[in-house]
Amino acid sequence: MLFIWIAVAILIFLLLLKVTAPYGRHSSAKWGPLISNNIGWLVMELPVLIVLWYFLLQNVKAITAPAWVMIGLFTFHYLYRSLVFPFRLHTKGKKMPLVIVGSAVLFNCINGFSLGYYFIAFANYTNDWFTDFRFIIGIALFFTGMYINLKADNKLIRLRQPNETGYKIPTGWMFDTISCPNLWGELIEWAGFAILCWNLPAFTFFIWTAANLIPRALSHHRWYKSYFESYPEKRKAIIPYIL
Template sequence: MQQFWWEVESPAERWLLAALGCGLGGLGLVLALVLRCVQLPYGRYASPSFGPGLPARAAWFVQELPALLVPLVLSSGAARLHHSPNRVLLGLFLMHYLHRALIFPFLIRGGKPTPLITFLLAFIFCLFNGYLQGRSLSNYAEYPSDWLKHPCFIAGFAGWLIGMVINIHSDHILRSLRKPGETGYKIPKRGMFEYVTGANFFGEILEWFGFALACCTIESAGFAMCTLFILASRARQHHEWYLEKFEDYPKSRKIVIPFLY
């Protein structure tokens, strides 16, 4: 029977995945520093000067899809997926992108066009990270048979679940700010927005740090760190924008980490 390349394991690729995981965390730090000087064009910060724009729903759907499809392809015939921990952990990753690619885009109300450069960067990231997490969990990550009862998995799963709920709920609050036909921006309230400006970002950060704890792999840790650096930068940008635009914006709110930052 013919064996596809993604069904083959090698020490060289194992090393490469670990190196890419470390590099992903470092990339997040570099991008966070760059974003302090260069404003990424998306949403309220986008303008015609950044080039052609794509319809928001279509852009979200296409850019997030690789993180869902690539791991599914890599899981075909993968030896590690005979083990329950690997299947469950990969399932957590896929559940997030099932929502982000197939549900979230169709909940968007209006939405400014997505600049082509922003779309391409997001697409490349999802393609890369889909390979990194999918390949690691499908072919290389090793766990004891009782890993799903281990404190690391239980605590990590709880963090992943709570983070995903916060992220989805916060997105719902943001969508509900405008009534049909309304334009402009309002101060978000309720939920985690009572504590931080970037409540949706906080949820996603918590989600991926929980995932990293549940996985205990270099690849998942690199993804969590990259998420923290980039989303914290975006949250800071939002925080400064709200403070400048609204005189009555709550001064007690932190940027993205409740009570801390």
């Protein structure tokens, strides 16, 4: 099932290179009914935790200490993303299409199911995993990515006063090198998660994250260049000095 799901991610990646997902700065009423941006984020991101924890609670005894660490990292990220992040955004009056919310819910439910089912039915991590180099490298990457993602999102949110909705050119720190350090950070975070878990559901989740974030960063980058005449020429989209 997960190999098919990876193939779907590759198709979605190719599609998103041609069709920009219509939320945030790319939001459009052409895509049907709209809902509030903040509520949209909450509804999109919470189901993954509900589905994950539904499966975990079916067989809690099967979960060993390293798996609890993995589940804890994932849960921490998604609690922040669904319950805190949406209410920090300065996007008053902005909306996103329901079709985006629906497709994100589907994507999140499948990922929540595959991770949750893996942890209760297949995972057999022992405490030795805590000293395995994959766990150590993975966890270092996870926190590095999370730090970059949070710092970049904070800087973007602070570009606006609470009632503003317009755009400015972000400058300083990693913004001088790439347009989307927040998406770059998220990509590193889930690469780290895939390495520290070293299982197929986490790897698949990373592929899906890349399939979403790389085209989104390219769309943001194109948008910046067409919206601001003075946009810095040398800045890349998502991977410093490369892409």
